[in-house]
Every structure is written in C-alpha cells, then in structure tokens.
Amino acid sequence: MKTNEVPQDPKNFREGDKVNKLLYAVDKNGNYTGVTSAGWEAENFATKQAWDAVDEELAMTAEQVKRGELSPIAYYMHKCLMEPSLLAKYVGKWTWQVKRHMKKANFEKLSSDVLARYAKAFNISVEELTSFGK
Amino acid sequence: MSIADYKHYQHAHCESGVTANLLRHEGVDISEPLAFGIGAGMFFGHLPFLKVSGTPGTTFRTWPGAIFKRATQRLGITMHTQRFPNPQKAMKALDDVLATGKPVGMLSSVYYLPYLPEAFRFHFNAHNLVVYGKENEEYYVSDPVLEQTTRIAPEDLAKARFAKGAPEPKGFMYYVKSVPKEIHFEKAIQSGIKQTCFFMLSPPVPWFGNKAIFLLANKIQQYPKKLTPRKASLYLGNIIRMQEEIGTGGAGFRFLYAAFLQEAANILKRDDLQGFSQELTLIGDDWRNFAYNAARVMKDRKEGIVSFDELADMLRICGEKEKDFFKRMQKLKW
Numbered sequence: 001m002k003t004n005e006v007p008q009d010p011k012n013f014r015e016g017d018k019v020n021k022l023l024y025a026v027d028k029n030g031n032y033t034g035v036t037s038a039g040w041e042a043e044n045f046a047t048k049q050a051w052d053a054v055d056e057e058l059a060m061t062a063e064q065v066k067r068g069e070l071s072p073i074a075y076y077m078h079k080c081l082m083e084p085s086l087l088a089k090y091v092g093k094w095t096w097q098v099k100r101h102m103k104k105a106n107f108e109k110l111s112s113d114v115l116a117r118y119a120k121a122f123n124i125s126v127e128e129l130t131s132f133g134k
Numbered sequence: 135m136s137i138a139d140y141k142h143y144q145h146a147h148c149e150s151g152v153t154a155n156l157l158r159h160e161g162v163d164i165s166e167p168l169a170f171g172i173g174a175g176m177f178f179g180h181l182p183f184l185k186v187s188g189t190p191g192t193t194f195r196t197w198p199g200a201i202f203k204r205a206t207q208r209l210g211i212t213m214h215t216q217r218f219p220n221p222q223k224a225m226k227a228l229d230d231v232l233a234t235g236k237p238v239g240m241l242s243s244v245y246y247l248p249y250l251p252e253a254f255r256f257h258f259n260a261h262n263l264v265v266y267g268k269e270n271e272e273y274y275v276s277d278p279v280l281e282q283t284t285r286i287a288p289e290d291l292a293k294a295r296f297a298k299g300a301p302e303p304k305g306f307m308y309y310v311k312s313v314p315k316e317i318h319f320e321k322a323i324q325s326g327i328k329q330t331c332f333f334m335l336s337p338p339v340p341w342f343g344n345k346a347i348f349l350l351a352n353k354i355q356q357y358p359k360k361l362t363p364r365k366a367s368l369y370l371g372n373i374i375r376m377q378e379e380i381g382t383g384g385a386g387f388r389f390l391y392a393a394f395l396q397e398a399a400n401i402l403k404r405d406d407l408q409g410f411s412q413e414l415t416l417i418g419d420d421w422r423n424f425a426y427n428a429a430r431v432m433k434d435r436k437e438g439i440v441s442f443d444e445l446a447d448m449l450r451i452c453g454e455k456e457k458d459f460f461k462r463m464q465k466l467k468w
Contacts, residue, residue, distance in 0.1 A: 001384055001419060015251035020281060021380045022146045024167070024389040026415055032167070032393035034146070036281065042429035043378035046371035047253060049432065053368055081245065081257055083187065089298035 001025045003035050011039035013048060054081065065133040071107030072132035073098070076122040090121035137267035140237055142276040142283045146383030146390055149201045150175055151278025152239045152262040157211065159237055160313045164209075166278075171394030172208050172322045173201030174329040176387050178456075179342045180350040187256070189372040192350065194386030196333070198260035198301060202239075202308070204329070208322035212311040217304040221292040224305030229268060231309055237266035237276070240307040243297030249275070249284045254380055259297050279380055323398045324468050330391075331464035334456065344460065347453035355446040366442075367432045374425045385418035392418060410463055417455050424448045 003025045010017045020036040027033050058078045064070040077087050077098075088098045091114070100106045101118075110118075112126070119126045140159060143166075145151025150170035157164045170176075177196040184191040195201075206213050218224035231238050243259045244250060267274040272285045286294075295305045337343040350373070357366040376386065383390035392414035399407035427448065431441045 001389060001415070001422065011253060014253035016253035018251045019254070019279070019380070021279060022144050023384040024146060024393045025384070030412070032389075032396050032411075034144075034166075036144070040378060042374055042426050045429045045432065046374040047379060049367065049371045050375065051253070053364075081187070086257060086299045 003027045003033065006035045006037050007040040008038045009041045009044055011044045011047065014051060016044070016047070054078070062133070065104075068104050071102050071104050072129055073107060073118055074102040075132060076118075076124065076129065077102070080122055082121075087121060091117040137269065137274055140264075140266040140274075140276065140283075143278070144281050145278040147175075147195075147381050147387070148262040148278050149173075149198065149260075150205075150390075152264055153202045153205050155264055155276060155278060156237060156239050156310055157206075157209075157313075160211075160310050162209070162211070162313060162317060165397060167390055167394035167397055168319070168323075169205045170201060170387070170390050171330075171398060172319075172326040173203075173205035174326045174333065175201040176330055176391040177333055177342075178344065178346050178386075180346040180353070181341050182349075182353060186372075189369050190353070192373050192376045194377055194382060194388075198241075202262070204326070205322075206310075208325055209317050209319075210314045211317075212313075213308050214311050215306070215308040217306050219304075221296050221305065224295055224307070225288060225292055228265065228307060231307075232265065232268050236309045237264050238307050238309045239264050240295060240305070241303035242291070242294035243299075243303065246290060246294035246297060247277075247286070248290055249277070249280075249286060257297070257299055259299055259301055259303055265291070319401050323402060327395075327398070327463065327466070331460045334460045335464065344453060344457045347449055347456065351446040351449040351453065354442055354449065358442050370428045370432050370445075374428055377421060377425055385421040388414055388418035388421055406466065410459070413459060417452060417459065420448070420452050420455065424452060 001023070006023055006025050017038065020038055022034045023037045024032055025035050058075070061070060061075050061078050065072055065075045077084070084098045085095045088095045091098065101110060115126050115129060119129045122129065143155055143158070145154060145166040147166065147170065150166050150173065153169040153173065154164050154166045157169070175195050177193065179193045181191040216227065218227065228238055239262060241259070242261050242263055243257060244261045245255050245257045247255070247261070263278070264276040265273045266276055272287060273291055274283060275286050276283045295303055297303060334343045337345065340346060340349045354370070357369060361369065378384065378386070392411045395407050395411035395414060399405065399411060424445065428445055431445060
C-alpha cells in the first residue's frame with residue numbers, strides 16, 4: 001500500500017469517527033512510514049454488520065422477554081455483549097445455572113443476593129433488572 | 135517523574151506500541167516495527183472450533199504477551215511483571231510504582247475503557263496500555279492506538295484490569311527495571327526473523343502458521359453449502375475485522391512486518407532484507423484485495439457459491455506466496 005492509497009472512509013457510527021488509527025504504508029521513495037486513517041469501507045462494513053447483528057439479536061431477545069419466554073437476564077446479557085459462560089464468571093455461578101436463570105420461572109425465584117450480583121455485572125440497579133419487560 | 139516527562143507516540147498495534155513507548159521512555163531508540171519484528175509478532179491461525187461471540191477465531195498475530203516478552207528478552211532488558219489476586223492490591227501496586235516515576239504497562243479489557251469509541255468495545259481482554267501518572271483521582275493513560283493521551287477513573291481502570299473471561303488479565307502489569315548500557319539490535323533482529331519463519335512454516339497441525347491459511351480457504355469455500363447466508367456473512371466479516379480493524383497496521387500485520395524488514399535491512403546493511411520487505415508489501419496488498427472482495431460478497435448475499443470459491447482462491451494465493459516467502463527467508467545466511 002502506498003501512502004496516497006491509505007483509505008480515509010470515516011467510520012460514522014457508534015463514535016467510530018473519534019479515532020484515527022495508524023497504518024503503515026510506503027512513501028514515494030519506497031520508505032515505510034505511519035499514516036493515520038479514518039477507516040476503510042470494507043472494514044467499516046464488517047464492523048457495522050457485527051453491530052447490526054448485535055442489535056437484531058437484542059431486539060429479538062427483548063420481544064421474548066416481553067412475551068414471558070425469557071427473563072430480563074437474557075436481555076441484559078446480550079446488551080452487555082456477553083455469553084452465558086462469561087456472565088457466569090462475573091456472577092460466580094456455573095454456566096448451566098446462568099442458563100437456568102434466563103428462564104422466566106426460575107428468574108422469579110432468585111434471591112435478592114443473586115439478583116444484586118447480576119445487576120452489578122450489568123452495571124444497572126436491581127430495580128432496572130427486575131422491572132424490564134413489565 | 136512529572137507527568138509532563140512522558141512522551142506518547144501513536145502506534146498501530148497495542149502490544150508492540152506499548153513495548154516501544156515504554157522502552158523509548160528509558161532512552162532506547164526503538165520503533166514499533168522493530169519491537170514487533172524482534173518480538174516475532176507476525177503469525178497466522180484459524181481455529182474453527184474456538185468460537186468468539188459465535189464466529190470461528192482467526193488471528194494474524196502471535197498470542198498475547200509474546201511480542202512484549204520476546205522483544206525485551208532479546209534486547210537484554212529486565213522487566214518486572216506481576217499479576218494480582220484482587221483489584222485493591224493491583225491498584226495499590228500501580229500507585230506505588232507510579233510514585234517512583236515509572237510508567238507502567240498493563241493488560242485491560244477494551245469493553246471497560248470508556249475513552250474508546252463504542253464501535254470498538256467488545257469483550258477483548260488482551261489490550262495493552264500505559265499508565266504514566268495519577269492526579270486528582272484520575273489516571274493518565276497513554277493508549278498506543280490513540281493519537282492523544284487520555285484519562286481514566288480509578289474504578290473504570292480497576293474493572294478493565296480485572297475483566298473476566300479468557301484470557302483473564304488478573305491485573306497484569308509490567309515496567310522496565312533496567313536497561314543494559316549497550317543494546318545489540320543485530321542479534322535480536324536475527325533471532326526474531328528466525329523465529330517468525332519457524333512459526334509460520336513448522337507447526338505440524340493445520341490450525342497454526344502458513345497451513346492455516348489453506349485451512350481457512352477450504353472453510354470459506356464450504357460456507358455457502360454449510361451456513362445460512364447471514365452466518366456466512368458474519369464469519370467473513372469477522373475475518374476482515376481481525377485483518378483490518380484497529381490495531382494491525384493494515385493487511386493483518388503484513389505491512390507492519392514489512393516495515394520491520396526494511397528497518398532491519400538498514401540496521402544490518404543488507405539489501406536482501408530490503409527485497410523481502412518489498413515482496414511482503416505486495417503480499418499485503420493481496421490480503422487487502424481479499425478483504426475488499428470479501429466485503430463485496432457480504433454486501434450482496436445472493437451472489438452464491440462462485441464468489442466464495444473465488445475468495446478461497448485469493449486466500450490460497452496469499453498462502454502460496456507467503457510459504458515461498460518464508461521458505462526463502464529461512465535460508466538466509468547470517
């Protein structure tokens with residue numbers, strides 16, 4: 001890549017345009033040098049797609065919570081970009097337990113201590129957690 | 135040290151960038167490409183069974199921590215490294231070192247760094263940054279991927295240092311203890327190059343090194359048959375992100391490594407390395423071309439089997455060229 005070929009396609013979503021990253025390119029004398037880049041169309045598209053997939057899944061989960069199929073834990077887990085195995089580590093439970101808690105019926109039986117742990121992992125209040133979808 | 139003494143330089147990659155910034159602070163004249171090359175950072179790996187947020191893992195670099203460790207060892211620099219059982223001890227230890235005036239490198243999770251744009255904040259736990267001071271209950275941060283220095287609240291930094299999930303940073307921090315009077319770049323460069331050739335060519339398993347490029351090509355060819363169009367598109371997208379998103383310097387570290395070879399050629403006064411550098415630049419352009427076309431296939435999901443075949447062939451060409459490249463570089467006489 002030559003210095004004049006370094007793409008400058010702004011990543012204009014989710015504050016992506018706040019950062020210009022450094023790329024290495026060859027100048028006209030054949031020497032490598034660092035050039036800042038706003039982004040590249042191909043890469044922006046891939047990042048955008050990954051975020052769109054997150055949004056779609058989140059919207060789907062929100063619906064399921066509202067229908068009473070899943071518990072709010074499922075919603076906030078997706079919102080925090082976590083998976084059951086990662087969330088389990090944050091709340092000090094096994095993955096299978098977290099998966100159980102994602103069912104509405106089991107969620108309602110959770111103690112305030114466990115709810116507080118989930119709320120802490122999601123960086124929200126217990127109130128926000130329990131009232132979601134109601 | 136007062137905070138003003140620390141000089142921040144923006145770099146392409148976090149680990150080689152932190153290594154270069156910490157060493158420069160100690161008066162070692164080292165660039166990011168040199169740190170990257172001596173640390174044998176360039177690599178390739180594809181692990182179809184290791185799913186990261188649902189997509190198979192692809193990497194263009196060596197495992198986290200290796201660049202920093204190899205580069206400092208090869209240059210004869212003594213580092214202090216430490217992990218901690220809990221955030222209190224970790225933050226206390228950080229404050230103690232900062233009080234002596236040393237900038238400190240550390241591992242963190244990108245997800246918990248509020249100063250980064252949301253677009254980049256996924257759960258990635260092996261991000262390196264330097265903290266070079268504390269004032270008014272705020273830490274001064276030199277994050278090598280940013281143009282400017284920034285600040286972070288102690289609670290946020292503690293969270294980022296103790297993120298869960300693999301790999302767990304456990305508050306890992308490091309700083310330079312001592313630098314030898316004379317630094318011999320020649321030997322360090324040689325062993326860095328030898329190691330990169332070895333790692334690219336030797337792994338006897340299909341998931342690592344040059345072989346993995348062909349594995350990925352075969353997998354891509356199967357995407358339209360085995361996956362839904364949506365999944366196939368997400369999988370391709372993930373490869374592009376690993377290759378081009380923040381932190382690789384372009385073409386999945388290939389340009390960064392070519393920059394290293396050029397600098398090595400000047401230090402060792404060897405024209406053959408200059409030739410290798412130019413060659414790798416062209417291979418890097420092939421990788422960029424692959425990413426560009428992969429994005430096009432993603433945009434038009436209907437295109438189907440033909441275009442995935444073409445993508446696979448593009449990758450195979452990159453793989454063939456790199457294989458030949460490293461085989462010849464391995465035979466260099468030093």
